[in-house]
Amino acid sequence: MQGLVTIAFLLLVIGFASLASYFSAKAGGKYMTQFYRFNSKLGRTIDYYFDVVFWQHEIGRSIRLYDDNKTITNKARQLLDDQVHEDQRLQVLSSKVKGLGTIVVNVGIGLMYAVIALAGYLHQISIGQVVAYVGYLSAVVTALGQFMGAYGRKDSALETISQYFEFTAFQKAGTQSQALKGQVKQMSPFATIVFDDVSFRYPGAAQDAISHVSFTLDSGVHMALVGKNGSGKSTLIKLLLRLEKPTSGRITMDGVDIATLPNYEAYFSCVFQKTVQYAVSLKENIMLNLPDDEGRLQQAIDFAGLTALVAKLPAGVDTSLTKYVDEEGVELSGGEAQKLCIARAWYRGAMINVMDDPTSALDPHAETEIFQKLSTLSKQQTALLVSHRMGFARDCDRILVLDHGRLVESGAHATLMSEKGQYFQLFSAQAGLYT
Numbered sequence: 001m002q003g004l005v006t007i008a009f010l011l012l013v014i015g016f017a018s019l020a021s022y023f024s025a026k027a028g029g030k031y032m033t034q035f036y037r038f039n040s041k042l043g044r045t046i047d048y049y050f051d052v053v054f055w056q057h058e059i060g061r062s063i064r065l066y067d068d069n070k071t072i073t074n075k076a077r078q079l080l081d082d083q084v085h086e087d088q089r090l091q092v093l094s095s096k097v098k099g100l101g102t103i104v105v106n107v108g109i110g111l112m113y114a115v116i117a118l119a120g121y122l123h124q125i126s127i128g129q130v131v132a133y134v135g136y137l138s139a140v141v142t143a144l145g146q147f148m149g150a151y152g153r154k155d156s157a158l159e160t161i162s163q164y165f166e167f168t169a170f171q172k173a174g175t176q177s178q179a180l181k182g183q184v185k186q187m188s189p190f191a192t193i194v195f196d197d198v199s200f201r202y203p204g205a206a207q208d209a210i211s212h213v214s215f216t217l218d219s220g221v222h223m224a225l226v227g228k229n230g231s232g233k234s235t236l237i238k239l240l241l242r243l244e245k246p247t248s249g250r251i252t253m254d255g256v257d258i259a260t261l262p263n264y265e266a267y268f269s270c271v272f273q274k275t276v277q278y279a280v281s282l283k284e285n286i287m288l289n290l291p292d293d294e295g296r297l298q299q300a301i302d303f304a305g306l307t308a309l310v311a312k313l314p315a316g317v318d319t320s321l322t323k324y325v326d327e328e329g330v331e332l333s334g335g336e337a338q339k340l341c342i343a344r345a346w347y348r349g350a351m352i353n354v355m356d357d358p359t360s361a362l363d364p365h366a367e368t369e370i371f372q373k374l375s376t377l378s379k380q381q382t383a384l385l386v387s388h389r390m391g392f393a394r395d396c397d398r399i400l401v402l403d404h405g406r407l408v409e410s411g412a413h414a415t416l417m418s419e420k421g422q423y424f425q426l427f428s429a430q431a432g433l434y435t
Contacts, residue, residue, distance in 0.1 A: 035090040042083045049076045057331070190267065190351070191254050193217040193240070198249035200239055208247070209235040211405040219351075222383040224393035226426060227402035233386045236402070237356050240384070241268060269345035271358035275337035279325040282310065283317035286343050296347060304343035305369065309336055352382040390427045399423060 053059050053072060063072055193216070200210040210232045217223055225233045238244040239251060242258055242265065251258045258264050278285050286300055287293075297317065301307055313319040313330060320326035321340075332340060342358060385396060393399050394413040401409035401416070401423045409421050416423040 035087065035094065038083070038086060038090060042080075042087060045079055045083060049080075189219065191219050193258075194250075194252045195236075195239075196250045196252065198239060198246045198251060200235060200244060200247045208405050210239065210246075212249070213402075213405075213407045214249075215400060215407060215410060217382065217384065219382055221398060222385070222396045224396040224399045225384065225386045225402060226388075226390065226393050226399060226423065228426075230404075231402040232405040233402055234356055235405075237354060237384070237386060241265065241270065241354065267350055268352050268354055269348040269350040270354045271338075271341050271345045271356070273357035275334070275341050277321050277332060277337055277340065279320070279322045279329065281315075281318045281320055282313065282330075282340070285321055285340060286317075286347050288344065288348075290347065300343040300347040303346045304339040306336070306339050306343055309339075350381075352384065354384050356386040357388060390430045394427075401426075 053063075053076070067073070195213050195215050198210060198213050199208050201208045213232075213236065225236060227233055235244070239246060245259065253261060253264070253267075283297060286297060301310055301317070309332075310316055314328075320329035322331060323329045338358065345353065383396075385392065387393060396413075398410065398412060399416055400407055401421075403422060409416055409419070409423050411419075417427065
């Protein structure tokens with residue numbers, strides 16, 4: 001009878017120690033999950049201040065001119081101090097919980113040793129059995145503790161690699177790059193791109209940025225998107241380029257959902273309002289991953305109006321841009337950077353030209369010249385233009401007018417002017433500035 005009681009007690013202690021390992025690991029893992037998520041936020045904060053605020057020249061000039069009281073610097077210091085303290089707090093909590101679990105397990109092991117030693121003292125088991133039981137039970141408790149602890153920590157462990165799983169869910173970049181390289185002009189012709197009752201809402205937003213929009217972009221058509229700031233023009237472009245997925249509705253190319261089309265991006269040459277310069281040579285900035293074609297490169301430079309600039313650069317087209325990597329690199333002005341992006345789009349030579357306010361940083365003369373060239377470039381191609389310059393929209397085949405994410409008007413310039421709706425008001429208001 002005493003032997004059964006002893007066995008039952010030992011099993012109870014083993015079970016209790018195992019559960020203690022599980023719950024302490026789970027509780028500690030909960031704090032570590034918060035720790036990992038919080039560190040993502042901490043990393044973003046550090047990256048923002050040290051890679052953006054304290055690095056970019058444009059922001060630096062603004063800070064020197066307006067931030068006499070060092071508000072930005074103090075804010076950065078306070079944020080980092082607060083986050084480091086929170087970081088430490090979570091680690092300490094996790095360590096305390098795990099330490100408590102370890103204490104409970106060790107107390108359980110100590111009780112087992114005491115029970116076995118007592119059984120040996122009372123001559124219920126031999127000295128040899130005492131040694132054997134201690135060894136076996138210690139190994140069992142340790143193994144079960146490690147197993148239950150690992151099971152309790154699984155959520156926090158998965159948290160550390162969740163971003164890796166999300167990343168691997170995307171299409172492999174190498175496949176797409178290889179498909180694009182040297183094949184931009186070999187893409188199959190298309191007939192239409194259709195937005196079918198498309199809506200989109202940004203995460204956390206109270207309302208849709210694009211709401212139930214339907215239209216057709218036919219091959220060879222020049223279409224303009226106009227509307228007030230915040231009307232949804234740039235969001236619609238993101239949806240077209242598959243940079244965002246519709247919340248509802250479908251976007252199709254010749255009846256096929258664009259979400260399923262391989263190498264869909266190869267159909268587009270894009271110029272955005274916000275320019276992008278890579279810390280490589282001007283030549284590489286234009287060609288990117290496309291084959292080296294010196295003749296076409298020169299044509300792209302001439303087309304974009306960069307010829308005079310290239311002639312003045314110390315190493316011509318091989319001059320490095322920005323000073324991020326090369327201290328001898330050249331910083332382009334806003335207008336020059338925009339011309340660079342236009343040259344990049346021309347070199348790509350895709351079927352559809354997307355221009356989201358592409359000349360916002362250019363002077364009126366250069367802007368008019370570029371739009372004339374873009375019109376010539378797109379003559380045999382499809383073009384989608386977003387611009388606040390209503391005069392350029394006038395020359396497009398079709399104009400879409402957006403208001404608060406909805407498509408409110410559609411038609412040619414003459415038709416929309418005769419209807420005296422929102423397009424008429426926008427065009428007349430801007431025309432009045434020049435009279």
